[in-house]
Amino acid sequence: MEKRYSTLLTPLFAVPFLLSGCGTGGTTSTPASGDSESGVSDGVVTVDFFNQKPEITAQLEELADMYSEETDGNTRVTITTVGSGEGSAGLQARFSSGDEPALMMLGGLPEVERYSDSLIDVSELEVTDTLIDGTLEGGTIDGVPLGIPLNLEGFGWMYNREIFEEAGIDPDSIQSYDDFAEAVETLDSQKEELGIDEVFAFSGGENYIANQFSANFTSPEFNESIIESYEATELNWEYGDQMKKYTDLFNQYNVQPILTVDYSRSVEELFVNDKVAMVHQGIWIVPTLNDIDPSFAKEKLGLLPVYGESDTEGKIIAGAPFYIGVNKNLDDAVVEEAKNFLDWMYTSEEGKEMITGDLDFVPAQKGYEPEDISDPVSQELYRALLAGETGAMTHKQYPDGWFQQVLYPEYQKYLNGDQTWEDFETNTAEAFKEMR
Structure with missing residues (x-):
């Protein structure tokens, strides 16, 4: 998603807001205090996912519920959404308060670099091997890939x-x-x-x-x-x-x-x-x-x-408009389940169906049939990406x-x-x- 800045002759005072096709509203779907905190309690691992795209909150919550069923309730994934241009500040506030999310959506290299000391090397993830060549670049700092592309635009x-x-x-x-x-x-x-x-x-x-x-x-x-x-x-x-x-x-x-x-x-x-x-x-x-x-x-x-x-x-x-990073500062069990959820989201049959179905993504991975993608232009874009015919x-x-x-x-x-x-x-x- 591209942020939209509406300015005519006063660009210095532009106010960021989201495209109508990319969600509306400000901070949304934020769980009650304490409900979103990543950790382990009574044998249940809670993985909080910090989301900056309000328009996909419902789909991410559905994925979270599906994954909880996959783990027989042993893992709980919560979705915290902060949008309307406030995502970056919201994420910084979470880190400042000590309530760091386990998974976080990051808007390109400046944001990836800001949290680079807290992110794992994602080359160890299963999903990384399935990515289209070059798509990791926007999440890579000093040669180390620190984020998985959410999708492609x-x-x-x-x-x-x-x-x-x-x-x-x-x-x-x-x-x-x-x-x-x-x-x-x-x-x-x-x-x-x-x-x-x-x-x-x-x-x-x-x-x-x-x-x-x-x-x-x-x-x-x-x-x-x-x-x-x-x-x-x-x-x-x-x-x-x-x-x-x-x-x-x-x-x-x-x-x-x-x-x-x-x-x-x-x-x-x-x-x-x-x-x-x-x-x-x-x-x-x-x-x-x-x-x-x-x-x-x-x-x-x-x-x-x-x-x-x-x-x-x-x-x-x-x-990729956003990259998903895994926070390495948390309990080992939380980090492991964050990695597992990310792999499941992008490589399981259920996850892949959501990617091109309800999420309506152009996937950042190889192996999809272009015809499985929702509209002809998105199909065309996917083919161009696979063929290396796109600019950065x-x-x-x-x-x-x-x-x-x-x-x-x-x-x-x-x-x-x-x-x-x-x-x-x-x-x-x-x-x-x-x-x-």
Whole structure:
């Protein structure tokens, strides 16, 4: 899941909240005082799982109950959920109070590193051997894997297959930037016949969209590596020309004023109602689409790569939004059962059915049939991951505050015609180096 930050012209005061498709509400499903504490009592091992995704709380609780039955009640897994951007602070509070969870959901390398002294090396887990190559990288510090990827997500140009078909465009024929630009011009020339307002509804009013979009062009600069991007001391915009071409293209054919277009208008109003052909988003919008039109994701939704490295090198950005770590500071029996639960969740038949069923995940593991995954776009993403045809989520590794305080406002200025692209690159690159 991607955090959504709604800011227009005041990015420094952005307030984090979750996407409508990624859960709502603040702190939820927190057990009564003492009920969540990991430990051993009367022969029962309690494993507390700190969850930062409110929308999957019920499914995790179901898994916990199933596992308790597997152990004849000898293990109890409790789910503590803190969401709406408060998860990181909530986890720190748990550690400060001495009530440390046994399992914890961690949002990428900065958070993994923060708790690295408390985490086990997950290479000893059974599930680790089943993971898709490269997916452990976002949970690895100093060469040691400290977290298991929760699931996988990806983003690029989400498009309406039905509109493309009506316009006579075969998505499979788009094999380069020039092909993409030609498709855009074809769609624009048929706006009236297609019944669309514009070709794009790029959310220029959302800083997280600018952040995600930038990853299409910073990923190749950092060699498609999360670790390399996390350790980078500077950003040189080696592929900035590609980003400028795309920006100029969609800004020309976008719903205007572009800086007023937010997630709600882009996805929930325009895209799902066939009023635009494309948005730059990820598979996390599928639940939102399903809530409005249950047939849209299965029948209309498609995903195109961005040609970020060159006019002919296109990739979908993909990776794990969260990693699950096991706390080694607790009683040995608790640590052992935490490991056992994690292995059971991802390798047992019951767990695997939940992964692609009620949890509706794109799994981070090999061995699934793409057809077992819920919607065609998620299936496409899984195939791309297996084939090594995806870029890295480098946007999650930028210096703290950089995309909110620098990247987004500088990008707004360019979109609004208030500065040159050269100034955008210079200002953002200098701030990246200073803030790192």
